[in-house]
Amino acid sequence: MKQSKILLQINTVTRYLLIFLFTYTGLSKLIDHDNFLTSLLLSPLIRNQALILVWLVPVVELLIVALLLSDKYRQTGLACSLILMTVFTVYVAYMILFIKHLPCSCGGVIKELSWSNHILFNSFFILLITISLLFATNHQFFIAINRTSRKPV
Amino acid sequence: MKKYLGIFVVMLAVTASAFTVSHKKTTLIGNSYTYNLSGLPGQDDITKINDPANYTFAGTGSLSCSGTAHRCGVENATDDGFGHPNFNKSYTPRMKN
Numbered sequence: 001m002k003q004s005k006i007l008l009q010i011n012t013v014t015r016y017l018l019i020f021l022f023t024y025t026g027l028s029k030l031i032d033h034d035n036f037l038t039s040l041l042l043s044p045l046i047r048n049q050a051l052i053l054v055w056l057v058p059v060v061e062l063l064i065v066a067l068l069l070s071d072k073y074r075q076t077g078l079a080c081s082l083i084l085m086t087v088f089t090v091y092v093a094y095m096i097l098f099i100k101h102l103p104c105s106c107g108g109v110i111k112e113l114s115w116s117n118h119i120l121f122n123s124f125f126i127l128l129i130t131i132s133l134l135f136a137t138n139h140q141f142f143i144a145i146n147r148t149s150r151k152p153v
Numbered sequence: 154m155k156k157y158l159g160i161f162v163v164m165l166a167v168t169a170s171a172f173t174v175s176h177k178k179t180t181l182i183g184n185s186y187t188y189n190l191s192g193l194p195g196q197d198d199i200t201k202i203n204d205p206a207n208y209t210f211a212g213t214g215s216l217s218c219s220g221t222a223h224r225c226g227v228e229n230a231t232d233d234g235f236g237h238p239n240f241n242k243s244y245t246p247r248m249k250n
Contacts, residue, residue: 015159016158016159016162019159019162019163019166020162020163020165020166020169021166023162023163023166023167023170024166024169024170027166027167027170027174028170028173028174031170031174032174065163068159069159069160069163
């Protein structure tokens with residue numbers, strides 16, 4: 001019982017952390033649009049898709065925020081966050097391993113992180129989201145129903 | 154109350170971005186990089202982009218980003234329209250190196 005309470009709290013905290021993170025980075029990329037585009041153009045891996053990604057990445061981040069804010073699509077939001085974070089992490093790992101020149105295309109204060117710290121930062125979020133999703137899948141939510149009125153009590 | 158916590162977090166993130174993201178480009182007037190690859194201006198050899206020998210700095214000010222100067226130039230340069238940095242235009246300081 002105590003364990004499930006902790007897991008429920010992790011789920012809630014993860015959701016709010018992701019709302020903050022994606023709102024912040026999404027807006028940063030939109031506000032600092034020119035620098036973001038320049039960074040994408042300097043990345044050998046995604047240079048050809050830069051003009052699409054410069055809008056797609058912040059829009060997807062803000063859409064995920066909308067999903068996380070909604071009660072109905074909360075779990076979908078968490079699943080999308082996991083996919084996006086995994087894609088970001090794979091990209092950062094690829095850049096560190098294979099690219100000599102490393103342009104930074106992240107938003108706001110996140111760009112102050114070193115590349116290895118960025119991997120740790122992303123991995124921490126991936127871990128949190130995975131725990132939240134596993135908890136949500138394995139956990140049954142019960143609603144007490146009044147036998148006579150058949151309404152939730 | 155819990156219902157509005159999400160909105161509060163969004164507002165917090167908006168406020169944080171307002172204080173930490175540079176809204177305007179910082180033009181370092183008088184500073185510019187000449188970008189010569191293979192000895193010819195405008196050459197497309199991207200593999201030489203990280204070689205300081207291909208850059209000539211002209212200006213009076215100093216670059217306010219960490220790392221070696223030519224890398225600051227590469228990271229901060231605007232696109233020349235072909236996916237390569239244009240050092241004839243102004244650039245903004247960026248930090249990660």
